[in-house]
Amino acid sequence: MLTTSKSLSISGQSSISGQQVMNFSATIDQSNGRSNITQAVLNKDLYDSNKTEVRKDAADFTDLVYDQEDKMAEADKADTAS
Structure with missing residues (x-):
């Protein structure tokens, strides 16, 4: 039996x-x-000499992922309520 799933991929540097x-x-x-x-x-x-900036980028990336999770949850709630 075929089982499939959909996912959203996000990448950054x-x-x-x-x-x-x-x-x-x-x-x-x-x-x-x-x-x-x-x-x-x-x-x-470069990481060792720029940890503050790189860690800020890492936090910003994580926030972006969490924002997308929240948008997906809100869309799912709206679809369920319809």
């Missing part, structure tokens, strides 16, 4: 002086609204 320092990736399962967020440091030296 934190860069310093045009060089990528960290990659971000998130997947939100559209059937249950659960998300999975991953981060990968690409340049440890």
Whole structure:
């Protein structure tokens, strides 16, 4: 039996002086609204010397994912109420 699911993927990068320092990736399962967020440091030296800025980017990415989760939950409530 075939089982399928839909998900929303979001990706982002934190860069310093045009060089990528960290990659971000998130997947939100559209059937249950659960998300999975991953981060990968690409340049440890730039990360170590710019932690405040890179961590701010990481927090902004997480906030963006949470905002999308909330929008999906609101749309699901509206569909259920209809």
